[in-house]
Amino acid sequence: MTGLVVLGSTGSIGQQALEVVRAHPEQFRVVGLAAGRNLDLLGRQVEEFRPLYVSAPALKEGSIWKESRVRSLVALCEMPEVDRVLVATVGATGLLPTLAAIRAGKVVALANKEVLVMAGALVMREARAVNVPILPVDSEHNALWQCLMGDCDLSPGQTRGPIQRVILTASGGAFRDWPLEKLREVTPAEALAHPTWVMGPKVTIDAATLINKGFEVIEAHWLFGLPYEQIDVVLHRESVVHALVEFTDGSFRAELGPPDMRIPIQHALTYPRRLPGPWRRLQLAELGKLNFAPLDRARYPCFDLALAAARTDGTATAALSAADDVAVQKFIRGEIAFTDIPALIDAALQAHRPIADPSVEEILEVDAQVRRFLEGSRAAGTPRA
Ligand SMILES: NC(=O)c1ccc[n+]([C@@H]2O[C@H](COP(=O)([O-])OP(=O)(O)OC[C@H]3O[C@@H](n4cnc5c(N)ncnc54)[C@H](OP(=O)(O)O)[C@@H]3O)[C@@H](O)[C@H]2O)c1
Incomplete structure (x- = not known):
């Protein structure tokens, strides 16, 4: 079972990631969920997935919220129960948690592209130093990664x-x-x-x-x-x-x-395995x-x-x-x-x-x-x- 943290669980990518978890409940333990302002949806997600930890700017660090412990975004990524961190926040929010996850040796599945736009040299240098893979969620980069596999050595960056x-x-x-x-x-x-x-x-x-x-x-x-x-x-x-x-x-x-983000999300969350996807298929004809x-x-x-x-x-x-x-x-x-x-x-x-x-x-x-x-x-x- 993969101990999973979803940063930005109430957003478009975050919600689709939780659909992937619903499709393969035996593969994931949701260790942490983090959101911005949508505490209603976060609350429903917490009730469904029972994460050990939760994070949102309005919640007080160290307190208990719906039986989950409140942590900062950065601390959430460092918890020992975590194997993989999906960074699905938007803008600059994901930068520090991504660096924290890398430094803690967690596998990072990265959707929040602005992290690499802002700080690509730094993030990839850190990932190389500890040999932590950054698995691309963005459909184009996930596609490139799949196309390059087999013919190329894909060390981080x-x-x-x-x-x-x-x-x-x-x-x-x-x-x-x-x-x-x-x-x-x-x-x-x-x-x-x-x-x-x-x-x-x-x-x-x-x-x-x-x-x-x-x-x-x-x-x-x-x-x-x-x-x-x-x-x-x-x-x-x-x-x-x-x-x-x-x-x-x-x-x-x-x-x-x-054009269905659940496919690259699932690939990045389950790599190196490829699990069945219960989504609508491409009909070439x-x-x-x-x-x-x-x-x-x-x-x-x-x-x-x-x-x-x-x-x-x-x-x-x-x-x-x-x-x-x-x-x-x-x-x-x-x-x-x-x-x-x-x-x-x-x-x-x-x-x-x-x-x-x-x-x-x-x-x-x-x-x-x-x-x-x-x-x-x-x-x-x-x-x-
Ligand atoms: N959506 C896609 O299909 C897609 C495809 C490829 C790449 N991406 C990239 O993936 C990233 C996410 O995109 P999205 O479309 O999912 O964005 P989105 O729907 O706007 O979701 C952003 C998420 O970040 C959360 N958030 C905001 N501030 C936060 C904070 N301080 N702490 C914790 N969480 C916070 C939001 O929470 P609240 O909603 O609760 O405020 C929401 O859950 C972006 O960088 C985007 O470029 C998205």
Whole structure:
């Protein structure tokens, strides 16, 4: 039995992870659950899974809540009963718990991609030092990992093998077919409706601006230790092929599946075993054909901003992640237009002076500085109406 902690159990990934646990109750002991504000749902999950430990900002550390002991997010990851930690929080929240889990020698299943965007060099260095695997939950990276297996040595952050390049697929998000001049009028409700995936709010907006794909390029760079020149992105509307590897002999390998996060979540929670999945299967004959096309870069300025930050050493990508977080929250609150999101991120990146080889404290300080800068008046953007 795997002693499992789910950080972000009330979110989209967290709830789907608990569906995986329900499908295979003999495989998991839920040792800990952590949530943000949704104490109602967390309470129901606690009653169902009876975790030893629980964590939420509103609960007092050391107290007992519904028969579970309250721990900090970091302490939850270090408990001796824990084997595997699913990091399914969003934004900067997952950074310290991920580092704590690695240092405690726990296997980390990582969904919270911003952790690697903010601090990929540091996190992978620590994982290598203690030889703790970081198992990718993000569908594209989980797919790459499956495609690389067999031909490559997959030590943490250092893939060695006959790889020509890897290719991440992108659905293009909610506005892939909208006229460019109409993007300024996009409402939060429209941006929150993804054409193929059902996900939490931030990642759905990130998919609409395509900064999510920029984050995923950065994530792939750190997870697999591949140079940026070897990571390509292609538009693929159906979200059925999640990623591909081109090998040096000209052969391609792709991973396919329905757009259902329970599949990569289950793979990361049960690896190296592959358990049956009671989910709806891909029907190739129903699909008929799969489409691939180049990205229309003019449509997605956030993607280029992410790649530019990626090519700048040090804390530039931590600034990128914080700036995007603030810009997305401002857009959801109706304070800025959809097309102001790249402008805010650009303003933050222009103002940022990157620190080379940063410590975790320096990364968190950059995160806080960028948030203060963008919440202030100088780069506040323009209201939508
Ligand atoms: N959803 C997907 O299909 C998908 C696919 C690939 C990658 N990802 C990545 O996975 C991560 C999670 O995405 P999501 O869509 O599941 O996000 P989400 O639905 O917004 O869930 C975020 C979770 O984090 C929790 N949280 C927030 N603050 C917290 C805190 N201080 N302590 C503990 N928990 C806290 C939230 O709790 P409350 O709800 O209780 O406030 C919620 O459970 C993101 O980085 C995303 O990019 C998601």
